[in-house]
Amino acid sequence: MSSLSERDRRVLWHPYTQHGIDPEPLPVAAARGAILTLEDGRELIDGISSWWTCLHGHAHPKIVQAMAAQAAELDHVIFAGATHRPAVELGERLVELAPEGLARVFYSDNGSTAVEVALKMTYQACVHRGEPERTVFIALEGSYHGDTFGAMSIGDPVPFFEPYGPFLFEVVRIPPEAEALGEAFKQHAGRIAALIAEPLVLGAGGMRMVEAAFYRRARELTRAEGALLIADEVMTGFGRTGTRFACEQAGVAPDLMCLAKGLTNGMLPLAVTLATEELFEAFLSEERSRFFPHGHSMTANPIGCAVALASLEVGEETDVLGRLSEIGRTIENRLEGLRGDPRVANLRRLGGIVAFDRVVPPEKAGYLSNVSLHVRRDSIERGVLLRPLGNVIYALPPACTSEEQCDRIAEAMIASIDCFTA
Numbered sequence: 001m002s003s004l005s006e007r008d009r010r011v012l013w014h015p016y017t018q019h020g021i022d023p024e025p026l027p028v029a030a031a032r033g034a035i036l037t038l039e040d041g042r043e044l045i046d047g048i049s050s051w052w053t054c055l056h057g058h059a060h061p062k063i064v065q066a067m068a069a070q071a072a073e074l075d076h077v078i079f080a081g082a083t084h085r086p087a088v089e090l091g092e093r094l095v096e097l098a099p100e101g102l103a104r105v106f107y108s109d110n111g112s113t114a115v116e117v118a119l120k121m122t123y124q125a126c127v128h129r130g131e132p133e134r135t136v137f138i139a140l141e142g143s144y145h146g147d148t149f150g151a152m153s154i155g156d157p158v159p160f161f162e163p164y165g166p167f168l169f170e171v172v173r174i175p176p177e178a179e180a181l182g183e184a185f186k187q188h189a190g191r192i193a194a195l196i197a198e199p200l201v202l203g204a205g206g207m208r209m210v211e212a213a214f215y216r217r218a219r220e221l222t223r224a225e226g227a228l229l230i231a232d233e234v235m236t237g238f239g240r241t242g243t244r245f246a247c248e249q250a251g252v253a254p255d256l257m258c259l260a261k262g263l264t265n266g267m268l269p270l271a272v273t274l275a276t277e278e279l280f281e282a283f284l285s286e287e288r289s290r291f292f293p294h295g296h297s298m299t300a301n302p303i304g305c306a307v308a309l310a311s312l313e314v315g316e317e318t319d320v321l322g323r324l325s326e327i328g329r330t331i332e333n334r335l336e337g338l339r340g341d342p343r344v345a346n347l348r349r350l351g352g353i354v355a356f357d358r359v360v361p362p363e364k365a366g367y368l369s370n371v372s373l374h375v376r377r378d379s380i381e382r383g384v385l386l387r388p389l390g391n392v393i394y395a396l397p398p399a400c401t402s403e404e405q406c407d408r409i410a411e412a413m414i415a416s417i418d419c420f421t422a
């Protein structure tokens with residue numbers, strides 16, 4: 001019998017992986033709490049919450065139980081013209097928890113589709129209101145919104161999406177600064193459909209933290225312009241930044257909000273786009289053609305909804321918001337010694353997200369640099385799974401991570417500085 005890695009190499013194609021140079025994928029056999037167990041018995045602390053999805057920890061018994069019970073009761077059913085208890089209950093719950101005014105829940109499967117839905121709803125509502133000239137989307141430099149065509153268009157093309165250039169629609173891209181924002185709204189007045197942004201933290205763009213005041217200004221300007229504000233909280237949602245949603249810290253209620261990743265504790269693919277009642281009403285008509293033509297085969301999968309409900313309950317029982325912030329603080333404290341180190345810049349934290357930039361010559365910076373590869377290798381040897389965004393070293397572990405595990409994550413982050421020559 002050949003090893004899992006060998007069989008993998010023959011038939012599989014991995015995401016965001018350069019098969020020409022990247023090391024073999026880790027064969028993971030099991031996961032419990034903050035620990036991933038490899039096929040050979042080695043254990044790794046999941047320092048990045050399995051691509052930012054795992055909120056509470058792996059295989060949480062209450063969520064596993066909810067998943068099994070729902071699978072036995074109602075596994076799936078078409079969601080056009082049918083409904084079910086898990087979808088309704090989750091919808092009610094999300095509307096309760098969401099910022100003021102978000103009153104409608106549209107289900108899809110992942111963060112990218114949640115963004116596609118928001119973009120389509122936005123523009124179609126413009127058309128329905130007789131404003132088809134509102135074709136301008138404003139987006140941020142360094143933003144990431146997913147990998148489907150609409151999401152790629154909105155996201156910063158550098159460094160991933162330049163090859164698709166001819167197929168991406170044009171957006172007005174600005175740095176996350178008030179002045180640029182004001183300028184863009186002045187220049188494109190009357191033609192702006194929406195501003196889309198990741199509130200407070202640009203995740204894949206390098207855990208870049210942006211001041212709350214920027215989003216307050218964005219809210220004022222979108223309102224004055226008659227444009228929408230779309231909050232992509234796919235990464236920041238459900239407590240990562242210390243509040244349930246990052247836009248709460250800015251005191252901002254968006255018109256649309258995209259959620260995925262932490263929604264199901266990373267256990268099943270499920271996403272939602274929350275919208276205002278006003279947007280929903282822009283689609284109400286006696287004419288069928290004015291409906292929202294979007295829906296996936298697995299829309300509102302009952303098992304996914306039941307898991308999301310269980311995850312929300314666990315979050316309340318365990319004070320997930322407080323726990324994540326505490327974990328972030330613990331790791332940040334352990335890294336304090338790095339302040340002043342010339343190889344380290346911008347040590348920063350928001351909630352449970354801790355990051356710093358490893359200073360490297362410009363040609364070695366950026367997502368595609370090999371820094372990430374060196375650090376991944378080194379941290380795995382230390383029993384911690386890290387996956388830097390280029391030269392941005394960060395941790396964002398699940399809420400069950402113990403103090404001792406936080407220490408080990410911090411140690412791996414500190415060691416990462418010495419694991420290669422810049």
Ligand SMILES: *Cc1c(COP(=O)(O)O)cnc(C)c1O
Binds near residue numbers: 115144
């Ligand atoms: C991960 C992410 C997405 C895409 O979500 P997928 O589930 O990977 O499609 C969109 N927006 C943000 C901010 C993300 O972090």
